[in-house]
Amino acid sequence: MLKRSLSHLAWILAVICSTAVMAAPPVGAGDSPLAPSETRAWLMRIHDAASHQNFQGTFVVSAGGAVSSSRIAHFCVGASQFERIESLDGQMRRVFRHDDVVHTLWPQSRVALVEQRNMFATFPALLHKGDDRIASFYDVNSQGTQRMAGRDADVLLLRPKDSLRYGYRLWADRGTGLLLRVEVLGGRGEVLESSAFSDLSIGVKAQTDSVLLPMKKLDGYRIVNPALTPTRLDAEGWTLRQGVPGFEQVSCVRRPLTGMTDGDDDAAAQVLQAIYSDGLTHVSVFIEPYDPARHLRGLQAASGATQTLMRRLGNWWVTVIGDVPAATLQQFANALEYRK
Amino acid sequence: MLNGSGDGTRALQGLSALVDGELDPAATRQACAQWQGNATARASWHAYHLIGDVMRSDDLASDAAHDAGFLQALRIRLAAEPVVLAPQRVEAPTGEEAASERRAALRGRWSWLGQAAVAAGFMAVASALVLTRGNAPLQGASDSLAESAARGNPVLAAARPMPAAASTSIANATGEAQTIVVDGKLLRDARLERYFAAHAQFDGSSALGVPSGFLRAATTQAPER
Numbered sequence: 001m002l003k004r005s006l007s008h009l010a011w012i013l014a015v016i017c018s019t020a021v022m023a024a025p026p027v028g029a030g031d032s033p034l035a036p037s038e039t040r041a042w043l044m045r046i047h048d049a050a051s052h053q054n055f056q057g058t059f060v061v062s063a064g065g066a067v068s069s070s071r072i073a074h075f076c077v078g079a080s081q082f083e084r085i086e087s088l089d090g091q092m093r094r095v096f097r098h099d100d101v102v103h104t105l106w107p108q109s110r111v112a113l114v115e116q117r118n119m120f121a122t123f124p125a126l127l128h129k130g131d132d133r134i135a136s137f138y139d140v141n142s143q144g145t146q147r148m149a150g151r152d153a154d155v156l157l158l159r160p161k162d163s164l165r166y167g168y169r170l171w172a173d174r175g176t177g178l179l180l181r182v183e184v185l186g187g188r189g190e191v192l193e194s195s196a197f198s199d200l201s202i203g204v205k206a207q208t209d210s211v212l213l214p215m216k217k218l219d220g221y222r223i224v225n226p227a228l229t230p231t232r233l234d235a236e237g238w239t240l241r242q243g244v245p246g247f248e249q250v251s252c253v254r255r256p257l258t259g260m261t262d263g264d265d266d267a268a269a270q271v272l273q274a275i276y277s278d279g280l281t282h283v284s285v286f287i288e289p290y291d292p293a294r295h296l297r298g299l300q301a302a303s304g305a306t307q308t309l310m311r312r313l314g315n316w317w318v319t320v321i322g323d324v325p326a327a328t329l330q331q332f333a334n335a336l337e338y339r340k
Numbered sequence: 341m342l343n344g345s346g347d348g349t350r351a352l353q354g355l356s357a358l359v360d361g362e363l364d365p366a367a368t369r370q371a372c373a374q375w376q377g378n379a380t381a382r383a384s385w386h387a388y389h390l391i392g393d394v395m396r397s398d399d400l401a402s403d404a405a406h407d408a409g410f411l412q413a414l415r416i417r418l419a420a421e422p423v424v425l426a427p428q429r430v431e432a433p434t435g436e437e438a439a440s441e442r443r444a445a446l447r448g449r450w451s452w453l454g455q456a457a458v459a460a461g462f463m464a465v466a467s468a469l470v471l472t473r474g475n476a477p478l479q480g481a482s483d484s485l486a487e488s489a490a491r492g493n494p495v496l497a498a499a500r501p502m503p504a505a506a507s508t509s510i511a512n513a514t515g516e517a518q519t520i521v522v523d524g525k526l527l528r529d530a531r532l533e534r535y536f537a538a539h540a541q542f543d544g545s546s547a548l549g550v551p552s553g554f555l556r557a558a559t560t561q562a563p564e565r
Binding site for chain 1: 532537542558
């Protein structure tokens, strides 16, 4: 009996502790709304910190009932960026990035995914256009300062002005502007997903060899290199009849979905992927020919902040994914039309 | 009573060994079956634990009423908490004796679990996964989801609000649809993972800069290979 009481207590405490970890910080009375120009200045500061600071630490993502963590090192030398990420959970995985070239290595199965990600430049363009899209679709409030990962952080709350997107709470390092923590907030202010540094050293010495050398040593690895071919939605015969407010197409490619295993019959199948961004989050629309053998049923799923919608559209199979409410994905899927 | 004094002694020895964590799975099943159907065995089971507790520490030998009072107060407080999800009755998979034993144990001694599950629900709100789907399963892992739902295994109430219109239009587009809520980890469908990975490839297009989206994706979004 006594022992059980103790185990009950431990159980309850565990529940309370984990709830406390996920709980949002109190919304202070001292919230102060930011003008669009201030918002832009804040976001530029956050963005610049990522392209000028050297840092390393442990990054923890909590979403969809799963917690994942990784060791991260990030170096900036001149205009170049170097990143080394080592997953701490599950199968060993290492990610190396040199600017827009990304290698993901699975040392056990000797598979290397080599990707060219030319979209990293997208964002400043969005900001510099000066259309203040973020300020148009989010109310931005300063929530004072808090301590986070051992550092003083400014807290920003971005509340969506419509129901088409989620809210965000950001913790930016006071000294550098580096983002220390991001929470994605649902319609009722609940935390859907949280990404944060649990420990962080800013201003470390750049060790670019720790990124560059492993990227050159791919001997013995099976290299998977999905080729992304730029295209246009209308050139492929598709149109989005009615745009979703705030979201603009930032990219459109024809690509394979990289297979999981050798001899994966879908790996070679090409899909069309259109990417829409509202400046803070993005939505992918995948279109491929309908195949009754592979596309069994429509589906709608949510995991953490990420929603997924799959459905058949005539002779086509449509998959929409994004960190937005399910109704937003519906709007995308409903607006798609084939005109060839 | 247990069957015969010889059997009874052996059974009690089994329970004692179970308390000490020394039984193999088969013997554990047997001991649990006896424990479940026999009041004397249950009393002995309690006594063994109490003896063990007292031997381990004098602190554990405090007035039992104190703990009972604490638990009672805790139950009342938990019951007053808003219910964000409603755990359903646990049904055993057919022919699985072990599961049946677990269920019996849950209903009996672990009735507090239901209330604790309500508290756990607050976490589940953030972590639950909602699936609305047609009447045939997606390949792979999702099969087990459909089976799970069909059997009435713990299927949590929709913890995240799903617009009714959204579900309806899916239903219209794909036939009969059902909503299943499970833990995110169960969804390890290889096909879906590939879309996630392709989607994550564009995480850099956020105002928050490369670290937020890219680090997040690199930390979480990677199918096993």
